Amino acid sequence: MTDPNLGAPECPAAAQERRDRRVLWAVVVWLPLAVIAVATAIQLLWIPRLPEEVAVHFGVAGEPDRWTTPTRSVLGYLVLSLAVAASIALATFAGRRAMLRPADGARVRLLAQVRPTAAVAPAVSILIAVVVLVLTGAQLDGAEPAGWTAPVAVGAGILLGVLAGWITWQALPAPDRPEPSAATPALDLAPGERAVWTASATAPWIVFAIIGLAGACLIVPIVMAPSAWWLWGSLLVVVALLATTTGVRVTVDRRGLTARTLLGLRLTQVPLADVVSASDVEVLPGEFGGWGFRYDLRGRRGIIMRGGPGIEVQRRDAAPLVVTVSDARTGAALLNALAAAAR
Known part of the structure; x- marks a missing residue:
């Protein structure tokens, strides 16, 4: 007999997604916070051994040119590190609910999708911590940092940061290379009918x-x-x-797809003759390593303002273009209709 108090067995995909989220939190949130906590604790323990003012900035020749108190130095490190960690975490988790691509229903593992951004989180936190600790430790007991201290600190930070990023990259699953998204059904336009669609998105x-x-x-x-x-x-x-x-306006009309900045500067344009197909897709900024003008591991070019809906355009002689924008399904459908009419 089946115990009525026991729920139905958990879907394997849901269990996998739950495990992925735990791993992602460990890599992107808890590991950077642990690095920041340890580096902060070390600096606090060093405060009695530091001079009244410590160098916090070094010139091109490696000579200190800006000073502050040890307490402010620790506070500055803490604010900078937490701000960077928070921005990477937000870029990684933004739009994480978009696990299904509506065009084809293909499920993609979250860890594989956000692998480029997730690998950056421990790397950057370790890089900043190593640089600050080396520069601060060189000033213990009133010692003056030598000219080579700053280059060595930066070099060691980059080396250990890259190593941490490489280890994380190898530990996370690699994404498959799925087939292009299925084209969104074209709008039904009457012969000679003209239509224009426009929408915007902000960071x-x-x-x-x-x-x-x-x-x-x-x-x-x-x-x-x-x-x-x-x-x-x-x-x-x-x-x-x-x-x-930090914001774009996307227009689909007889000229094709055009993306412009808030001031009207054209970022890109895909003429109708270059459009193979257009699809409405769900986009994670973590796929592209964050926000802005990016490339992902699948070779797609992206104008990524946020997570959520976007238009993916398959182009004849160029990499696919992904633009995040609201009401993406209507824009993709109109683009397909106009491209078909122009052929």
């Missing part, structure tokens, strides 16, 4: 926060070191231009 708040923080950090040296205003001002202009790419 998540963490992207705006990072750009805002970068802009604020660049304003400080402009005020404190006005003689080098041209350098910091140029970087500030670059950051301002990047801010205009």
Whole structure:
């Protein structure tokens, strides 16, 4: 007899997904937090042995050129490390519910989808921790860091970070190379009928926060070191231009698919003659290593603003293009209809 109190056996796919989530949390959240906690504890234990001011920035020649108190140095490391870890975690987990591609229903393992971003999390946390610990440890008991200290710290951080990333990459499952997504059924347009579709998408708040923080950090040296205003001002202009790419507007019309920035600057255009097919797909930023203009392991080019629906365009003489945008199914259906009419 079957015990009525016992539930139905768990679906193997659901059990696999639950295990994948636990592994992903361990790699992307708990491991970086453990590295940050250990590095912070070491620095706190070192505070009695550090001078009243410690060097926190080094010039091209390896000479210190910026100082602060040990307590502020630890706090700065903590804020920077947590901010970077949080941004990577958000990029990894964003849109993680999109495990089924509606076009073909093919289930893809979460760990395989977000492998590029997940491998970065421990690598970056270890890189930052090693650099800070080496530079801070070189100043214990009033010692002055030698000119080679900064290059060695950065080199050791990069080496250990790359090693951690490589180990994580090897431990996570590799994604299969699935067939192109099934084309979305084309809209039924009457002969000679004209139609236009447009929709937009913006990046998540963490992207705006990072750009805002970068802009604020660049304003400080402009005020404190006005003689080098041209350098910091140029970087500030670059950051301002990047801010205009935190949102896109996608249009499908007789010219094909066009993606533009918030200021109307064209990012890309796929003419109707180049469209093989268009599909509405579910996109994880972790597949592309985060937000922005990316490539994934399948060779697709992506304009990734967020997780969720997107349009995937198979092109004749170029890699597939993926653009995240709302109401992607309507846009893909219209693009297929217009491309078919133009043939």
